[in-house]
Each structure stands twice: as structure tokens, then as C-alpha cells.
Amino acid sequence: MIDLRRLHVLRAVAHYGTVTAAARALHFTTSAASQQIRQLARDLDVDLLEPQGRGVRLTPAAQSLLAHADAIQARWEQAELDLRADHGSPAGVLRTSGFPVAVSVLLAPAAARLRALHPRLSVRIQEAGVPESFDLLFEGEIDLAVVEATPQNPPLADERFDQQPLLDDPFDLVVPEDHPLAGRERVDLADAAHEDWIAPVPESPCRPHVMSACGGAGFSPNVVHHALDWNVTAHLVAHRLGVALIPRLAQLTPHLPITRVGCTGDPHRKLLTCTRGGAAQRPAVVAVLRELRMVAHTAVA
Known part of the structure; x- marks a missing residue:
């Protein structure tokens, strides 16, 4: 045995x-x-x-x-x-985690809506990076995570985790409001090839997306500043210290003298929901996943 x-x-x-x-x-x-x-x-x-x-x-x-x-x-x-199949509507505690943007834009609104829909269900949220979220799932400390798809994630075939697409989060080129590219509806990143750039710190899951998008446009960006937080990046742009690619879901400080411009070629990051293998059909998990998809449907519109 x-x-x-x-x-x-x-x-x-x-x-x-x-x-x-x-x-x-x-x-x-x-x-x-x-x-x-x-x-x-x-x-x-x-x-x-x-x-x-x-x-x-x-x-x-x-x-x-x-x-x-x-x-x-x-x-x-x-x-x-x-064993819990006959217990009716979702109830109990469901523990979730996500990186900062996922918490702010997806998990928090979903939890608020669920509080009204299912009073017996308590959704608890923990901010955590992508690798930490997989560790927390493995350890049984959380039940559901919203993560970015990265090359370091466990493969989709890994039976320990059930990873499902949630949404594609486009990257916008963010420039000072009086920049020559600010008036365009969409921009080819090659037009920003000779700019100074602000990029995510090397350990950020988004850095490969930024570097890949620039590489796909035919250039390697001249990175002069690095930032971990998207609002820090936005403030650096506002002070004309460079341009940056920032995900559309990132909620930036209002009234900054900056402009977001959509990009041709559709650079984006993929967000996933992740549960332990076999757990995705739990009533509480089903309820949270449903609300997350509804929130995600309008989040990047």
C-alpha cells in the first residue's frame, strides 16, 4: 500500500x-x-x-x-x-490569486458580483505573481488563479493543473500626449524604432512580450529605463523619458499627459484561469469562472 x-x-x-x-x-x-x-x-x-x-x-x-x-x-x-454534488448553490470559501492587474480588473469585480449573487459563497483574493500562484495551487493554499501565459508555466498537458484561456490583453504604445505618434488611430511599432524605450524589468513576465513585439517590427528597442509597475512606466512616459508598450488592462493614473495608441500586428499577452486538475467542476469554482469570463468580456473593449 x-x-x-x-x-x-x-x-x-x-x-x-x-x-x-x-x-x-x-x-x-x-x-x-x-x-x-x-x-x-x-x-x-x-x-x-x-x-x-x-x-x-x-x-x-x-x-x-x-x-x-x-x-x-x-x-x-x-x-x-x-460528495458535495447535492449541496445546491455555491457556498463556502473559495481562495483565489492573481497578479496585480488581474486582481484589480478581473478578480475584484467578479468577487463583488458574486457576493450579491451567492451570499453563501465567500471569495478570498491574494495578490501573487505567476510562479507563486502555481506553487499556491500545488500546495492547496488557493483554489483558482488568474495567470499570464509564459514559457516558464507548466505545460498545458500537465495533469496537475487545468489551464484555460480567459482573454487576450492587447499592448498599446504609450507616448507623451504631444508626441508625433499620439494622433494616430493605430501605429506600426517600426515607427518608434528610434525612440528611447521604457521596458519591464528583466524578471517581468511581460518583458518577453515587449521585446518580441519590437523584434517582430524589425528592431531591438533602445531601453533606457526599466520599471516593475505600469504606473511607474506611465509616469516616465509622461516626463518624456521614453515610450512604452503597456497592456490595455493596466489602469493608469488618470490625467497624465500621455496617449495610448493601438498597434498593428496585435501584440498581446494571454491570460489564463488555472485550477488544480479535477477541480474545475466544483460549484464554487464554476461560479467564479463564469463571472470572470463575464468581466473579461468587457474588460478590454
Whole structure:
């Protein structure tokens, strides 16, 4: 008989990449986490970890076991759904997370609407970046996240997570209000090739979108300033320190002397909803997803 608690430790090692990181997330000591995996290996009479440099890696047997473990987790989610199937309308606490724009423009309005529609349902919101949201889902700390699609996300085929498209968020070129490009209805980014640029910080999920959009227009932007927050970017533009690509969902400080201009070629980022595998049909999750789609439908109009 497989001890599911030990199996969860192995899943955590696969998710976080090292025994030490997995132990930290599970509030174990590294020694205790290692002991759990060694005992699981003895129970199954297979090797689960093998040396790799100064660390370890999962063996083929461990990879095979993990495929079954992820399926087991999804079945547990489905079992909980089946047990609660006769409980009627959505109720209880549903924990969500999202990056700042997703919280402000999507999760907050959806939660407010749900409070009126389903008084017995309490939606709780936590601001979190994209990698952190996947960790929180894996750890069972949240039930639903709104994330950006990035190359670092788990693949869509990863059975641990159910990732679904929510909306495409276009990027606008933001320029000072008296800039020569400000009067255009749409602009080709190549027309801004010789401008100074303000770009997201290197670790931002949006930076690859900005650099790719400029590259697709045939140039590498002369980035002179970096910012983490879109409003900081907007203030730098307002002071004529450069131009920038900013997602349309980003709510900028009003009355700044700047202009948003749509771009040809449709540069955009994709936003996704994400739940644990098997959890998307829970009544509370279904209710939140429905409201998020309704909010998203009008958010970038």
C-alpha cells in the first residue's frame, strides 16, 4: 500500500526541483523529507532518486509513479466534487490569486458580483505573481488563479493543473500626449524604432512580450529605463523619458499627459484561469469562472 503522504513529498520534489525546496514548502526539515522518500522507495522496492552533480534527480521509476500520483490527486478532487454534488448553490470559501492587474480588473469585480449573487459563497483574493500562484495551487493554499501565459508555466498537458484561456490583453504604445505618434488611430511599432524605450524589468513576465513585439517590427528597442509597475512606466512616459508598450488592462493614473495608441500586428499577452486538475467542476469554482469570463468580456473593449 502506497502512503499518500510520502507520495505527496515526491510530488513536491518534482514540482520545486530539489528536496530542500520541497521540504521548505511542506514545512519539513530536509532530512525528514529525504526520509519520507527513502521509505517510499523501500515500500515500492524501486529507486526514486539518483545523484546528479551535487544534487539529485528523479529516476524513470519516479517519473512513472508521478504520472499516477497526479492522476490520483485529480481523482481526489473529483471525489470531493461528487460528495458535495447535492449541496445546491455555491457556498463556502473559495481562495483565489492573481497578479496585480488581474486582481484589480478581473478578480475584484467578479468577487463583488458574486457576493450579491451567492451570499453563501465567500471569495478570498491574494495578490501573487505567476510562479507563486502555481506553487499556491500545488500546495492547496488557493483554489483558482488568474495567470499570464509564459514559457516558464507548466505545460498545458500537465495533469496537475487545468489551464484555460480567459482573454487576450492587447499592448498599446504609450507616448507623451504631444508626441508625433499620439494622433494616430493605430501605429506600426517600426515607427518608434528610434525612440528611447521604457521596458519591464528583466524578471517581468511581460518583458518577453515587449521585446518580441519590437523584434517582430524589425528592431531591438533602445531601453533606457526599466520599471516593475505600469504606473511607474506611465509616469516616465509622461516626463518624456521614453515610450512604452503597456497592456490595455493596466489602469493608469488618470490625467497624465500621455496617449495610448493601438498597434498593428496585435501584440498581446494571454491570460489564463488555472485550477488544480479535477477541480474545475466544483460549484464554487464554476461560479467564479463564469463571472470572470463575464468581466473579461468587457474588460478590454
